[in-house]
Amino acid sequence: MVQRLIQTEKLERFIYEYLLEKGSAVTLSELKEALKRFSGISDQKIRHAIMKLEMYGFVVTYERKENDLTITIKERP
Numbered sequence: 001m002v003q004r005l006i007q008t009e010k011l012e013r014f015i016y017e018y019l020l021e022k023g024s025a026v027t028l029s030e031l032k033e034a035l036k037r038f039s040g041i042s043d044q045k046i047r048h049a050i051m052k053l054e055m056y057g058f059v060v061t062y063e064r065k066e067n068d069l070t071i072t073i074k075e076r077p
Helices: 002-008 010-022 028-037 043-055
Strands: 059-063 069-073
Touching: 010 028, 010 043, 010 059, 010 069, 028 043, 028 069, 043 059
Parallel strands: none
Antiparallel strands: 059 069
């Protein structure tokens, strides 16, 4: 089920692969900039995709500077 999320959900897969490529934490603002190729995508859809990734243990989110959400890959044991 968890791996299927990454394989089938286009937005979630893009976000996860983007984080892997960056190799470090990114802010929600940076992620939105990268997501411009998905025309018409709302902030709500982006936040929902991040929430799903966090729920299944792929990413960790936290607030850092100027109330901007920061997203990073969760370390695997």
